[in-house]
Amino acid sequence: MAKPNGVSKQELIQYAKECLVEKGTEKFTLRAVADTAGVTQGTIYYHFRTKEQLLLSIVEDICEKSWYEISKSNTYVLKQAIASAKSRCSYNSFFHQLFILMTAASFKNEKIRNQLSEIMQAENQALSENLLKIWPASPVHGVSMEAWGIMFNAMVDGLAMQALLQKDFPVEKVYQEFEQIIEALTNLSEKEAAE
Amino acid sequence: MAKPNGVSKQELIQYAKECLVEKGTEKFTLRAVADTAGVTQGTIYYHFRTKEQLLLSIVEDICEKSWYEISKSNTYVLKQAIASAKSRCSYNSFFHQLFILMTAASFKNEKIRNQLSEIMQAENQALSENLLKIWPASPVHGVSMEAWGIMFNAMVDGLAMQALLQKDFPVEKVYQEFEQIIEALTNLSEKEAAE
Amino acid sequence: MAKPNGVSKQELIQYAKECLVEKGTEKFTLRAVADTAGVTQGTIYYHFRTKEQLLLSIVEDICEKSWYEISKSNTYVLKQAIASAKSRCSYNSFFHQLFILMTAASFKNEKIRNQLSEIMQAENQALSENLLKIWPASPVHGVSMEAWGIMFNAMVDGLAMQALLQKDFPVEKVYQEFEQIIEALTNLSEKEAAE
Amino acid sequence: MAKPNGVSKQELIQYAKECLVEKGTEKFTLRAVADTAGVTQGTIYYHFRTKEQLLLSIVEDICEKSWYEISKSNTYVLKQAIASAKSRCSYNSFFHQLFILMTAASFKNEKIRNQLSEIMQAENQALSENLLKIWPASPVHGVSMEAWGIMFNAMVDGLAMQALLQKDFPVEKVYQEFEQIIEALTNLSEKEAAE
DNA sequence: GATGAATGAGGTTTCATTCAT
DNA sequence: GATGAATGAAACCTCATTCAT
DSSP: OOOOOOOOHHHHHHHHHHHHHHHTTTTOOHHHHHHHHTSOHHHHHHHSSSHHHHHHHHHHHHHHHHHHHHHHHTTSOHHHHHHHHHHTOSTTOHHHHHHHHHHHHHTTOHHHHHHHHHHHHHHHHHHHHHHHHHOSSOSSTTOOHHHHHHHHHHHHHHHHHHHHHOTTOOHHHHHHHHHHHHHHHHHHHHHHHHO | OOOSSOOOHHHHHHHHHHHHHHHTTTTOOHHHHHHHHTSOHHHHHHHOSSHHHHHHHHHHHHHHHHHHHHHHHTTSOHHHHHHHHHHTOSTTOHHHHHHHHHHHHHTTOHHHHHHHHHHHHHHHHHHHHHHHHHOSSOSSTTOOHHHHHHHHHHHHHHHHHHHHHOTTOOHHHHHHHHHHHHHHHHHHHHHHHHO | OOOSSOOOHHHHHHHHHHHHHHHTTTTOOHHHHHHHHTSOHHHHHHHOSSHHHHHHHHHHHHHHHHHHHHHHHTTSOHHHHHHHHHHTOSTTOHHHHHHHHHHHHHTTOHHHHHHHHHHHHHHHHHHHHHHHHHOSSOSSTTOOHHHHHHHHHHHHHHHHHHHHHOTTOOHHHHHHHHHHHHHHHHHHHHHHHHO | OOOOOOOOHHHHHHHHHHHHHHHTTTTOOHHHHHHHHTSOHHHHHHHSSSHHHHHHHHHHHHHHHHHHHHHHHTTSOHHHHHHHHHHTOSTTOHHHHHHHHHHHHHTTOHHHHHHHHHHHHHHHHHHHHHHHHHOSSOSSTTOOHHHHHHHHHHHHHHHHHHHHHOTTOOHHHHHHHHHHHHHHHHHHHHHHHHO
């Protein structure tokens, strides 16, 4: 009976994201989103014309958020980036669960795939640029900064995946050792530069 | 050992895996599996009591296959392991798509998660052992061999994820540079050992 | 006399008619009408209280138009009436499509049915009167002028139906032969009258 | 819970036809058909994969029935054909209501349209052949037998439409006068042939 | 052992309609 | 006078599951 109860599109997306992670792809139904948001299914259809549109909006939202993070990343240094990655890397991490769910969905949805791909490449590049700030040269001769960015990012995602699968995954320990490796690489870099 | 007009359990699993990757989680229906296998839905129910059972069988199958690979890995050396990882790391890679789909499913299914987790830890360990064969000592002081195994594995998965998302991901180039890093680490390891 | 940014009732009816023929009964939704008219659904409700009211207005509109035609028909002769019928009798004819759609709707809506019935009877009568002008007597003994009107009208509608169903229906040829029959009947009429 | 209760596809079509005429296009829902047939909606979907398929099956059924009638028509004579037409031409006539509903649906569905068109042409031809049996020559010079078939058929449909719209349409009277016209035309035909 | 017709719960989607603004 | 966000009922459709055969 048409009371404008002021649930904005953005809020709906937030509710949808929560639903998605809470219920998993399988049980991610529009009814669930509607119930969570306290509106009727019709309302969802008024804002997003299909379920796919809602999913795409979720990806867009993730991407926008990520862009914001990335745009900040030029100023903060690698250590902070890693700290941030670690914080998102825990059993039940909202962000990575969402990302993997979306990756799974992307296999059959090019639009989703393209958007995720874009954000991933942007993250790779942001990482490369950060590395440039602390490394005068590539620590290993023949390995481009671009590649370092790709690999660091890959490792962050890979560790997150392991953490999501394994309840007692030693996040603390692994990240600590990871930072030691970075330190060692930084030393190598300086030696390389000296030559 | 297929029966005259029948389909063996193992064959059904194979068909199911194909369906899953071909159709995606969303459209992975028992009817689709039945159609692909050329049997009726009833037949599937004869072999698996529920859809979940079928899914679990798929994970088990993946794991068995992986165990076999791992058991071999004790004998083959790191380079071959990486070559194998690379070969599975391409846009549309069947194996990694399946693995990510299963990971996504695992978030809401503890049995699946436990199995995937086990296999992942086994792989981590196999990698550690392989590294021990070529590294006399850890290349970086304070980083355990265990951690190196975890991180290498993480990177392989992370790279696969990027490759699945990005059509023109430079697999060749990245893996080549990855191998250069390993070489450099091997040198470092030798220096460490010499001290 | 359209208001600045508004849409008059008459215009809405016109848009609705177009929608109905363009989209068919199935997809004839108030949203479609609103979109076509460039207004919102609310606006339609301002002018028509229900969808049924809009439908009825469409029938009324058709009928009014038809009354106008009929009122003219007393002056123009049969040949012109037939030419007019022929022109409306082509594959994709707007008018007859609308009429048949309305007839289909009328089966479950007495108001619509009554209005369509009235206009049909008026057309029958108008045809009879026209025939009286060119026929001194009924060409066939025992057949009333009223019946001739009914039958001529029936044939015009029946031919239209065939033309709507069959893409390559030979409208030209059939109408030409129809006129020859009328001529023959006119001769008969004169003979009858002479007796 | 899966009791085969033996509702055949053919029976479902019959129930669907009844529903269609009883409820009209608008209210022709699969639930209604299911309820009428005493099965669940799922059953309908087991037999017909979509609503459109069910509609098409209805048309096919009408057409098959009509083919049967037509195949008989080569033997029975015109008078009987007209008697049959008259019997189907009454207020609430099941057959013609169905036919007009389908014609309305056909405007937006080429498959339906093509099938209806075919049956109509077959009927036209069957009528022509029947006329040949009682008319030694065309009653009006220059009017082909083919055209007579088309026009007779058109008139039968047109009269049915009027009868469906008008409760007190004088079917008896009109058909009686129609037969008189045929008689007159038969006389004309004989005169023509004599020349 | 295998089938396939049938189910029923629940999914996505549509749409006439309402009402605060 | 006009809007458009919101509704809720009901539409079409899917699918895991059952069971007589």
